[in-house]
Every structure is written in structure tokens, then in C-alpha cells.
Amino acid sequence: MKPPPFDHHAPRDLGAALAALAEAGARGKVLAGGQSLIPMLNMRLAAPEHLIDINGVAELDTLEAGPAGVTVGALARHSRVERSAEAAEAQPLLGQALRLVAHPAIRNRGTVVGSLVHADPAAELPAVLALLGGSVRLARAGAAPRDVPAAEFFTGPMESAVRPGELAVSAFFPAPPPRSGTAFREVARRHGDYALAGVAALVALDDDLRVAQARVACVGVGPVPLVLDVTEESAGDDWAAAARAVRERAEPEDDIHATAGYRRHLAGVLAEQALREAALEGRANA
């Protein structure tokens, strides 16, 4: 299990990285944390001719948290975001989800943006971005960067809107609305495994602390994160009704770890738990 040969490019700044990517085009791949790419290389499931290794591009190693939300640069590792008090303050769901991503040693190396671009339908971070309505900024040589909203970013299992020659330079996770709470619940076979199903939930309350908005993003029950607005069903804290809506709209598939029926069931159970927890947090925050 040794990777195939490739040409290694080690740009020191963003311009050089974009130039190298432009030249490599479809024959090139970006290497950031490598925690998903390198296993595929070791198994020779991927064989890019060029690897543009952005680990030396210091300007991408950024993490900015403010009232609007959290902007994570392409080189910010999971662990850095997870440990950031500012990020947790600005968008608590990020930290709630990051704790569920693989294991500490993987999080020390893997990047948040890399995880989004990898677009695994069972991964946590795409669901977080999708739930919050965040976006990913894509740059290319000789053109202005474009911001792609989450709803358009995840295009299929392991497929994103990133085109050849483009680099995902950052991701933006908007801050939660006022009087709101979030929660992330999942069931994995082993601690740290990809989830069989998982649900990120956001509940915002009105001035009377009634549910004003309830949304979930489900992982593992479709080709891309399944975002559902269950505000109507959740009226009067009827989380069971919301869970029924999730079950009805989930489109999971069988695999070696679970049946589609179980995943659908699980999505409902977890949605109910996550919504209840988010509402509880929202009321505590109000």
C-alpha cells in the first residue's frame, strides 16, 4: 500500500499555488491535511500526476471569528478550530461537530475546508455548513474568487462544486440567529467512525420563546447533506412530528453497516433528540 508517483509542488504563497493548479488542471490535486487523500493514494484508488501541496502557504492558515460567523482558511486544521474559544463563541455547532470527526490524531492534521471539499455524505462538517447556510470561497488564477453557497456546493457523494484549477481557500460558517440553539447527534459503529446517520439541528425562538425556526441537516441518509426545514412540524415543541417529517424525506441506502430502514429510523430518532437539545440550548441562551 504505497502511493503511486506524482510531481510535488510546494508553493509558498497563494499566487504560486493557483498558478500550479492552473497548470495542472484536471491532472492536479490539492494536498492540504491529506487525511482522506493519502489513504486513497496508498490504496492506489487515486493517481493524480501533480500534487499541489499547500502546507507551506501560510496565508491560508487562518481562523477568523466575529459577530457574523467563523471564516476558516484552507490550512486551518480541525484541532485548531475545535480548540478555538472564539470560534466556539461565534458558532458553537462547529465545535460540537468537530468533536465527532474521526480521532484526535486525524484532527491534528485534517483541515475543515479539506473535509468540505471531500464531500463525504457521511461526514459531519458538510452538514454543518449546509445547516447554517454557509459558503465556500473558491479561487483560481487570473480570476476573482467566487463564493459558492452550501446548497450549491455539495453536488453528489464525494463531489463538490470545485472545478479543476480551483482552490477552496476558505469556508464561512455564519453565526446563529439570536435566541437560538444548535446540537449535533449521531450514531457511529465505533467512536470516531463515519456516522451511520447523524443530525445537526438549529432551533431559533421568537420573543415568547416559541419555535420560530427549526432546521436539521442529516448525514448518511442521502448523497449530500439533507437539509430540512421542520419549523411547521415543530410548532409547540412537537419534536416527534418533526422527526416523522425527517423520516419521510430521508433517502438512505443499504450498506454493509446498516439497512436503509434503520438509517431512516435513526435519522428520526436523532432528529428528535437534536431538535430537543437545540431548543433547550436556545432557551438557555435567550
Add this chain to the structure above:
Amino acid sequence: MPERTHDITLTVNGVVRHATVPARRLLSDCLRHDLGLTGTHVGCEHGVCGCCTVLLDGEPVRSCLTFAVTVSGHEITTVEGLAGPGGRMSPVQRAFAECHGLQCGFCTPGFLCTVTALLRENPAPTDAEVVEGLSGNLCRCTGYQNIVKSVHRAAELIAEES
């Protein structure tokens, strides 16, 4: 055609080391075969087992999921570098011996690196924190019982000796 190589410099266990490697050389292979530090073991080469865990600038990472060229210029600590001055085993190493925290010893270097970093960050972990901290490393021999015990014992030893 011979593959292109890169000259890299790593500070391994405090010693500056140079190697000439192809870009695809995994850090695990570079340490083991280019630098002769065979204490870092390779159990799966897809980042799940944790045998190859080393400390990169003090943080545990999978050396099988890292290219040596990527980390040129950085500091690496392997199991060979955990012992103190004069070769006395570190508290973590001694705790594993005392508590029978290893059997075949193949996964052990990865656990030692992981635990060394864990206790640096959290010197008095709870049982749940220990189990969580160990959860990225597979052991097929011990059933983890004595590894958990070893971590608590190491925490005690570190506290006593600091």
C-alpha cells in the same frame, strides 16, 4: 526513468537529519527506512490503526498519512525519542511496563506518542477522557484495560516527578 527526489531536513528526536526521498515517500517509511528509526510501526497504511503515530511539532499525527516532503523543516518525535536524558524511560514508558500495558508491543509506540501528548495537554484525565484520548489507536492484544491503567499511572508519575 528514475523518479525525481527531494532533499529534506527533519529534526527527529532533537537531531537534525537529512534525507533524499521521492515526493511520495510516506513519513513512516522515511523514518523507518531512510533514517533507520524502526520503532515507528506501520499497521494499516490508511490511518485507522494508529501504530505509526508520531509527534509532529509536539502533536500526534499519523506518519502513514503524511508525506515526508510536506514536513521538511519540522520537528518529529518518535518512540526512540521519548526517553529522558541518560536513556531513562519516560514516565509514560515506565507506567506501561509497570501496568502491563503492552503485549506484542507492535501498537505500543503509537500509544506512547499519543499518551505523551495527551498527558501534556491534560495532566489529570478522567477515565472517560483517557478512553477518548486513546480511541484512535488499535490494540489487538491487551483489550485496552492495562493501557488505560498505564495512562493513569503515568499521570501519577509525572505529577510526582514534576
Add this chain to the structure above:
Amino acid sequence: MTTKLFGEPVQRREDPRLLTGQGRYLDDLGSGALAAAFVRSPHAHARIRDIDVSGALDVDGLVAIYTWEDLPPRVAEPLPLLIPHPALTHGRTAYPLARDTVRHVGEPVVMVVARDRYLAEDACALIRVDYEPLKPVVGVEEALVGAHRVHEDVPGNVGAHLVQEVPSARGRTAAEEIEAAPHSLSFRLDIERSASMPLEGRGVYARWDPDDRSLRVYSSTQTSTSVRMALAAKLGLPLPSVEVIAPDVGGGFGVKIVHPWPEEVLIPWAAMLLDREIKWTEDRREHFVSSAHERGQVQHVKVGFDDEGRVLGLDVTILHDHGAYTPYGIIVPIVTATQLLGPYKIGAYRVEFSSIYTNTVQVTPYRGAGRPQGVFCMERTMDRIAAYLGLDRTAVRAANFIQPEEFPYDQGMMFQDGRPLIYDSGNYPESLRMLKELIGWDSFEERRAAAAAEGRRIGIGIGCYVEGTGVGPYEGGHVQITSDGRVHVSTGLTSQGQGHETVFAQIAATELGVPIERVSVVTGDTRRFGYAVGTFASRAAVMSGNAIALACRKVREKALRIAADALEADPADLEIDDGIVHVAGTPTASIPLATVAVLANPLRYAFDEEARRATQFTGTAALDRPPVAEGQEPGLEGRDYYSPVRSTFASGMHAAIVETDPGTAEIKILRYAVVHDCGKLINPMIVEGQIHGGVAQGVGGALYERMVYDSHGQLLNASFMDFLMPYATEVPRIETAHLETPSPLNPLGIKGAGEAGVIPVPAVIASAIEDAEGIPITRMPISPSELHELRLRRPPG
């Protein structure tokens, strides 16, 4: 007192090197060696039409490419069938490289040798093999239908068929007893495949010396002596010209007892041919598809019993999935069939198994070696009986126990060593009493009610087993005391983490009266000890432990005789303490063992100060006797062997409390308790560690691990991402208690402990989940998804 170490939790002597990165595992050796890699079949069943290597010839660093046609006659033959058995009428083994047909995904087809492993894999990727796919046979039931054949000349895919029948005391067959019994039940059980999965895969490193025409091979094996004999035969070399060494081995658990593996023959052969050092280190993907699996069985059970739950007749039919080949014979199903009986007296017993070929990786022993399946069968049966009669599950077991005064107890069958299945000793009622106390069996209903009040669902389960350990034919030990006072112990069997360097040193230190620091132990190195069988079947401590003890006793006797001469005392009056022989009660009349070693070896040449004292003009020798007395040998050393008349039977009982989530169907083990009896403990810390590891593997087999083949014979989860070995987060805290019922069969009174922990775990977990859910659990492993589906199928009410 430094020397009475038997029974003490002595810290391991192998640890300092393993903790500092100084261990030497297979891939740590041979830094300059060439690397081998293999092209392996992507098909479960196919004919090879053509192999085109031309695309690989330009790879930089390529040294050689070999296919089956390149192999000389003896190397090209099918690999040996290691354990023949009359019932294995259609035994089949693989060629080291596929000849014309591949029978499982992963079967080696082409060997590549190159400068390093990266380049060897590059070349493999460029070799084109043209396959004609054949219909794959997957699953024992499909195989039995026989529409397609794994081996053309094996009709119905049945490799072996064996029926064993033990009549009841009144001479009735199982069928008759079941027919006549007040109650009877019949049901089906399924156990899926798992695998040993040591964290170090297999590996071979060969060094050929063309000058003295000798071969040294390092292999990550559980039997170096037998690999050596196999290699000498395959390669046509005189046995003394071949040495095989098992270096530090990163776990075995059974898979490394199989030998010679294709690579174990091919790598040394190529090293000789190319006159270059060559190494092959198995990677994880190779290990999944080219080593071995175990466990997969389908069982059909019929049982007849009385009102107390006593089993009057038991009839079990086992379909055993043997994969594509049977290199290790039918040991696994034999062990299932015999060890199924556990600690019980069964009225009449009939067991029938068919060993069935499928186009999957071959099946050979994995820790437990058929026992977990047998225990699953018997313990599920006990629970069924209890449920049917409305009795406590432990009461039904107790009603069937062999009683302490009934040993030796003859089960009336032939065991896996070809010898009678006679239990030597045990105390099952006491084990059960201890276990019930440890887990709180009798107060569980209160706990269940308290959990239910919080909306939680919990259950308790139990499983009992008996394990035949320490199978023969023999092991040996050699003990030498050198003139520096050091004690060198060697034995031929190998080590994979069991702490042999420590426990054998404890035995030697205790027997010889020397400090353990002076004792060193070497295992698995044919340069040091050539006669051995190997490490499997929980046999190392029993076999080599006793052999080393016997060898030590020989050395001790010789030391006392020589010391008695020197001290002008009666050997019977001498004692050895701290490495010094002295007259009992007269500590001043003493002589160190180091000096005894000098006196034991009369010398002509004084190469050092110690040697000078043994030379011919020093005047210590009696001039009227030859320097080496008749019947004696120079040197203070001894060799002895232990060969038991039959196996010794360890036992144990486990219990668990599990919680099942009413919503998510997640299964969590809240408590896990073990009572274990392996006779006298040499080192309780190490025995405990063995149990912990076994239980963790059992938890894997019960809740996580399975080999998932699709109908095309593709292994769908050949990675650690999808083959779910438990992490620390998945293994509960394990509580243990020991009972020590010595074995009357061997001098040390010990029984094996290596496999014990794993054996009953699936049965225990099934029992507990069934208790929590009220749904019959008939398959292992079980996942949350499967529990959910079972709940949906539960009949209403």
C-alpha cells in the same frame, strides 16, 4: 527472597526494548534487502488465460518477475496439507503462485522483486493478467447445492464430512434420547467470519549465503521449526543448512501458525536464485484477502431435556465454511464439535459436520479455533431450555455440570490431538458461584427494575466453556549455566506477545534458585533449539513451561552433584539460593553456580580468569578419574522435553450486563465479569492480560467484526475503516476472578490461558441482549441495525 518467582506478577523482561523502539519485528530487519510485492487475483474464481508482464519491464529498480511457470518442480507443487485426517477426503491446498485457476480474491498470481516496495507495487500495477471469470461459490448453503464447484474434482464442494456419536449411559443414540425426552427444541444458529488480524501482518526476510550455501530466514511465524523443515524440503537443502528465526512478532492469534505460506517459500527461493537479500512485508489490504479467516458456521441444533433442564440428547449439524483451501486440515470444525460439550454431562450426543469449500479466503484457526462457535451453540441451547422451562439460566447450567468428584471425566470422543477427550480437573459449581457473586446475578432483577423506571432497557447474560489446552505432541527446553553465572534458556516455540521471556525465566529462576536478572530466554530461533511444534492451542506455558522446568531440574541435579564433590558434601544436603550452592544450615560452605559451571567443563586453554581455574594443571581434578566422568557431558547444561499423554482442560465462565437503547438500538456493555481457571498461575499479571485481550476480541466478534462477502466473492470491507476492530471506546471494563484447580497431568500443575478470554463472549452477549430485548438472538455478530430489524419483526404482544 529473589528466587521464588513462580506465581508472582513479575514485570515483563521484554518490555524495556519494546517500549523504547528497540524491538525488532520482521520489517525492521534487512534494511538493504530487495522488496517483493504480489499481483493478486481481483476475481473470486477465474481461469488465467494469459499473463503479460511486458508493461512492467521498464520500471526503474525492477529486479525480477515470477509466475508459476518460472518455479522449479518442488516449489511449484501445491503447498502441504499440514494436518491430514481420514474424514478430509477432499483436502485441497493452493499453489504458491496460481497455476491456472484462482479461487479467491487475493490469491497470489505474480511475484515482483524490486529495489523497494514502492517500485515493486509500480511494477505490479503494470502487469496484465487476462482472466476468464468463472462462477464464484459464496456461502455454505449455496456451496452445498453444488451448482458450481470451487474445485472441479470436489463434487458438492464438500471437503470433509465427519459424524461422531456418543450414546447415553443407557446405550441410546441422541435421536432416540431426543425422541423419548419430555421436552425437545430445534433451532438454527449462524456465526459469521472474523479473523485474527494481528496489527503486524505476515512477513518474510531471506538471506542466502552462497559461500557456505546456507539459508537464514526470518519469518513472522508462530512456528519457526516447522517452517525450517518445510523450507529444507521445498528448496532441497540439508536441514542443518537452513535456519529460521521468528523475531519480535506483532501478534499472531492463530493466523501465523499456518505454514509455509506461499511467500514463505517464494521469498527464500528467489533470494537463493538472485543471490540477494529479499524481504516481503504484508500490507493490511493483502492481509485481509490473502491470509486466513475463521468462525463462519451454520449450526442446526436438536435437543431433548427433562423438567430440570438436564440435556438427555443433543444433535448438532454444522456447516463449516472452509474457504478455498484446507491447508490446516479440519482442526477448526473438530474443535467445535468436541468443545461444544463444555462443562456439561450430556446424555447422548451426535455431531455431524461438513467442511465446505467456497471461493473465499481460506479458513484456519483464529484464537479460540472453533470453540467460540461450539460454546455459542451449547450456551444458546442452555438459554433456550431455561426459557422453555421458565427456569433460571444458571440453574439449568448447574443441573448439567460435571461435578468436582467426577474427574477425570471422559466425554467419550476423540479430541483435536487424536487423543481421548478426557477432562483432567475442574470445579464448575464453584466457578458459577464465584461468577454469580461477581456480577450480582441474584440481585439483577432489582437493577433491571431500577433501570426500567428510568426508561432504560438492560439484560444479563452468561456463558460457560471448557478449553482443551496444551496439546502435544511435545516441546523441549534447553538450559545452560555459563561460567559468568548467567542462565541461558531456550525453547523452540515462538512468542507473539505472551511474555514468554518473563514466564519461562520465572520458571527457570524458581527451579534453579537464581535471580531472574541472570536468566535470559530465547524462543523461536532454530539456531538455539531445533525441535518444537509451535505456539497455538494455548499450549506454550504448559508445554515449554514444563519442558524448561524439567530441563532445569536436570541442570540442578548436575550442579548439586558437582558442587557436592567440591564441597565434600552429600548432594541431598545442598540448596541453591541466589545463584549460590550451599550446605543447608551452613551458609559458609558454599560455591557459586558460576564456579560450578567452570568445574563442569574441564579445559586445556585458559582464555580468561574463570577458564584458568578449569585447566589441567590447576590441581582441582581427581587424578584417578577421567576429567569428564563416564556417562557425563561437559558443561552445566541440560535439555529435556515434555510430552503429555493428552491435553489439560482449563475452564471459565463469563457474565455481562448490557444496555440496549430503545430508540437507536445501540448496544452497550455495562459490566463484564470473568471467572477463569487455568490451574496454577505462573504470572497472574500476564494471565490477566491474556484474558483482557481475549475478551476484547470476543466483543469484536459479538458486536463489530465480520467479513462481508458479496455474491461475487468480493470482500467488501477489506480495511480497518470497515472491518470494525474495537477501540478502547468499545471495550468495557473487565472484572476478573481466578480459581486455581491444578492440572494433575503436568509437573507444574498448569493449564493454558491464551485463548480463554475470547471463547464464550459471543454467547454471553447474545444471552444478555436476548434477556434485555426478549427476542431470540441466533446470529453473531449483531449490529444496532440488525437489532432494529429484529425488533420490527418481533411478533406483536
